[in-house]
Amino acid sequence: MTRLGILLTSARPNRVGVHVSQWVHDAAPEGVEVDLIDLGELALPAFDEPHAPKAGQPRTTPHAEAWAQRIAALDALVILTPQYNGSYPGALKNAIDFLYAEWEGLPTLLIGYGWGAAGEVLPPLEALMRRVGADVVDTIGLGFREDLSVEGELCVQQPKAEQLQHAIERFTAEVPAKV
Numbered sequence: 004m005t006r007l008g009i010l011l012t013s014a015r016p017n018r019v020g021v022h023v024s025q026w027v028h029d030a031a032p033e034g035v036e037v038d039l040i041d042l043g044e045l046a047l048p049a050f051d052e053p054h055a056p057k058a059g060q061p062r063t064t065p066h067a068e069a070w071a072q073r074i075a076a077l078d079a080l081v082i083l084t085p086q087y088n089g090s091y092p093g094a095l096k097n098a099i100d101f102l103y104a105e106w107e108g109l110p111t112l113l114i115g116y117g118w119g120a121a122g123e124v125l126p127p128l129e130a131l132m133r134r135v136g137a138d139v140v141d142t143i144g145l146g147f148r149e150d151l152s153v154e155g156e157l158c159v160q161q162p163k164a165e166q167l168q169h170a171i172e173r174f175t176a177e178v179p180a181k182v
């Protein structure tokens with residue numbers, strides 16, 4: 004069974020991200036197991052490992068180990084990012100920095116939301132995920148007014164809904180059959 008992670012990276016009490024995560028969850032076909040990962044709930048501390056994860060040293064804290072195992076269990080990942088001052092939330096960068104090998108080759112779809120169809124946040128996030136070796140399959144930018152209201156009511160344009168569907172189908176097709 005394909006295990007798809009949906010990473011919710013904003014933590015405001017009235018966050019729009021939950022509505023976007025529901026949209027992605029609804030697009031997952033039967034047979035796809037979804038792990039909704041809420042970075043607010045996860046509450047990772049600021050990066051506190053002695054070594055860069057790229058060095059491949061054993062992890063030293065239960066929170067780093069649990070986070071690594073959660074990502075390692077995924078076949079594919081959708082990262083949802085708001086646009087905060089033209090970039091992604093600091094909590095997302097911190098969560099990415101905690102790992103290295105777990106990102107490598109992970110099929111990943113990036114979905115940004117904000118003004119200007121999240122055009123400021125998607126390029127730097129894509130560059131970051133490619134730098135840590137993720138297989139970024141696509142990016143989708145949802146814009147306030149054209150795809151969702153500032154309160155999070157979704158009215159996503161059809162081509163973007165199709166883009167999501169294609170990415171999820173691709174994830175499912177890429178997972179080798181378990182014997």
Ligand SMILES: Cc1cc2nc3c(=O)[nH]c(=O)nc-3n(C[C@H](O)[C@H](O)[C@H](O)COP(=O)(O)O)c2cc1C
Pocket residue numbers: 013014015017018019020021085086087088089090116117118119153
């Ligand atoms: C700290 C902060 C900075 C923001 N900066 C931007 C920005 O640079 N560009 C933008 O389009 N929207 C910006 N916004 C508006 C957010 O895109 C909008 O509030 C969005 O709903 C945030 O996602 P969330 O509801 O999941 O937290 C900002 C919002 C906050 C809270």
